[in-house]
Amino acid sequence: MPPVFRFAPSPNGFLHLGHAYSALLNFDRARETGGRLLLRIEDIDATRCRPEYETAIYEDLAWLGIAWERPVRRQSEHPADYRAALEKLSALGLVYPAFESRAEIAKLVAAREADGPWPRDPDGAPLYPGDAKSLSADERSQLIASGAPYALRLDMAAACRGAAGLSWNELGEGPDGERGSVPARPEVWGDVILARKETPTSYHLSVIVDDALQGVSEIVRGQDLFHATSVHRLLQVLLGLPEPTYRHHRLIRDEAGRKLSKSSRSTGLRALRAAGIAPARVRQLVGLD
Structure with a gap:
């Protein structure tokens, strides 16, 4: 059985560089091992999750060149x-x-x-x-x-x-x-x-x-x-x-050493994309070759 990986963001804000790092690690691990990559939308918190954020997740991941299996599992369903x-x-x-x-x-x-x-x-x-x-x-x-x-x-x-x-x-x-x-x-x-x-x-x-x-067999997360x-x-x-099995990875932090949050506009993927940053540059920014 091929290993199964997943990236599971919550649609309560726009993705940032920390999310990009985790998503890319899962994507790379799936390719390296001949495994599968799933995308799960953790939208159980109806008060904070919004459709526009979910749409942005799909757009940002596709821009990074990440492919995932369909259908996407949405917790609210x-x-x-x-x-x-x-x-x-x-x-x-x-x-x-x-x-x-x-x-x-x-x-x-x-x-x-x-x-x-x-x-x-x-x-x-x-x-x-x-x-x-x-x-x-x-x-x-x-x-x-x-x-x-x-x-x-x-x-x-x-x-x-x-x-x-x-x-x-x-x-x-x-x-x-x-x-x-x-x-x-x-x-x-x-x-x-x-x-x-x-x-x-x-x-x-x-x-x-x-x-x-x-059937997730290797969990890659922060x-x-x-x-x-x-x-x-x-x-x-x-x-x-x-x-x-678990593979916890380092966190991407801001200049003050704080963990990135979805309010960190300067490191938001949508802002970087709008500024003309290339996906390959994003990989460099998070320390991936």
Whole structure:
């Protein structure tokens, strides 16, 4: 079987040089290995994703000379796939609803920090500080029936008890030079969100479901997602999904050393194209021959 790669942008802004680097690496790896390249549109966030950004993704990638297989998978068209995975985790007793708002969570964290620093995940966000797991089934049902907003969270402690000794095969390099067999530490993320009342899935859940359904065998993505791989490996094991290999790559940064964002107009692919920059020059700008 030929290896399968994917580039999976979100249409919530225009692509920049960082996206170009990741897309080109996937494209090059597919050509080098005789593999397949898929394009996935991660448009589950209906409030931020817009059709014009999706159209721009296709235009920018084609301008770079990148070819991908059709049809393109769009997350918004597959809510049943994520619901099935969520139901399986729920059946294992690993999912619970939490009803605190973001403001309420911030207050809980502030109260906890009166006694010392509250733990934070690798992205710097505080771990969930609430006690929603202690609510009875009747209390949860009443809150849901009342229309209260909620987030569905993974009971991380329970999930880790059923999946000890996790690791992944790293073909690239982590932020601290990690390579080869990397131990997974999903517990440092706390009770991550898997879905919300108004959103059928989170990134953590949708990415592992999509990769499995599409047969992705080598995941090439930025080092900013290196630590999240611990959560992804845990969910893959819990759901009985295949284990891909991972190749995390360096990030393209601006002159101040910051990771590029979609608001970085000077490094946006559309702006570079409008300025007459050639696709070959883009490869040079991101450090590819």
